[in-house]
Amino acid sequence: MSTQEIRTASTIANSAVDEALRQEVLLTAEPQAVLFSLFKRFKERAAIVTSGQLSGMVLIHLAAENHLPFRVCTLDTLRLFPETYAFLEQVEARYGIQIERIQPDAQEVQRMISQHGEYLFFDSHAKQEHCCNVRKVRPMQRLLKTLDVWITGLRRDQSAERGKLPKAELLSAMTHPILKVSPLIQWTTEEVWQFIRDNDIPVNPLLEADAHGHVYESLGCMTCTTPIRPGEPKRAGRWRWQNAAPSEENAKECGLHYSI
Numbered sequence: 042m043s044t045q046e047i048r049t050a051s052t053i054a055n056s057a058v059d060e061a062l063r064q065e066v067l068l069t070a071e072p073q074a075v076l077f078s079l080f081k082r083f084k085e086r087a088a089i090v091t092s093g094q095l096s097g098m099v100l101i102h103l104a105a106e107n108h109l110p111f112r113v114c115t116l117d118t119l120r121l122f123p124e125t126y127a128f129l130e131q132v133e134a135r136y137g138i139q140i141e142r143i144q145p146d147a148q149e150v151q152r153m154i155s156q157h158g159e160y161l162f163f164d165s166h167a168k169q170e171h172c173c174n175v176r177k178v179r180p181m182q183r184l185l186k187t188l189d190v191w192i193t194g195l196r197r198d199q200s201a202e203r204g205k206l207p208k209a210e211l212l213s214a215m216t217h218p219i220l221k222v223s224p225l226i227q228w229t230t231e232e233v234w235q236f237i238r239d240n241d242i243p244v245n246p247l248l249e250a251d252a253h254g255h256v257y258e259s260l261g262c263m264t265c266t267t268p269i270r271p272g273e274p275k276r277a278g279r280w281r282w283q284n285a286a287p288s289e290e291n292a293k294e295c296g297l298h299y300s301i
Contacts, residue, residue, distance in 0.1 A: 058220050063210070063211055076100065077107045088113065089104060095230075096225050112141070114142075114143055115129060115140055118145065121262065122263050145177075169283075185212075185215060186215075191219055192222050208223055209221065256268055266278055
């Protein structure tokens with residue numbers, strides 16, 4: 042990092058979770074400087090939360106290059122692709138880290154299945170949201186009780202709804218203030234891939250296009266995620282059965298980034 046970036050990082054490191062910190066993050070252009078400052082200040086109270094997708098891997102690589110301890114967490118819905126579970130182990134070996142698997146409450150999952158069936162998400166958008174709430178949102182809420190800073194790989198080019206997201210926002214509805222930060226918010230898909238190639242960063246094999254150009258642009262649970270065809274929107278592969286007539290705002294979101 043440059044002298045100016047280190048100076049900015051030092052300023053952030055002396056801040057609390059408040060509007061002043063949010064403004065400092067907004068003024069820090071380089072993602073690596075943002076990560077350096079936040080992990081230096083908040084240590085284990087800051088975490089990169091990622092499913093191992095492209096942006097998350099860039100964040101892990103940048104954090105590792107800072108040579109500071111850093112925390113990485115993933116939401117394990119218990120329905121991820123086998124390739125994803127194997128890939129997480131590969132990432133741990135590459136960067137010498139342990140990725141925390143945050144799983145849903147077993148009793149909540151069993152109660153949901155008993156009441157609505159194992160494949161309830163096919164029935165309606167409301168039941169899909171309920172399943173995501175049990176398997177992702179509630180575990181995330183439990184994780185956030187241990188954090189002051191939530192670092193995500195969200196980017197504005199991923200969907201129309203994500204195009205409205207800020208780089209940093211204060212979550213004040215929690216039990217304590219949390220700063221949610223998306224350091225790569227302005228990066229394009231092309232920029233992400235270029236950085237990955239330049240730095241030989243591991244990639245989940247599902248995210249590589251096949252011979253016909255079909256590719257997973259988004260990775261979630263096995264049943265709810267499919268590859269997209271060339272020209273389709275990036276979120277078209279999530280809950281594909283909703284594509285014909287999405288009836289509600291954020292129809293292609295699990296609620297993780299809109300209900301917390």
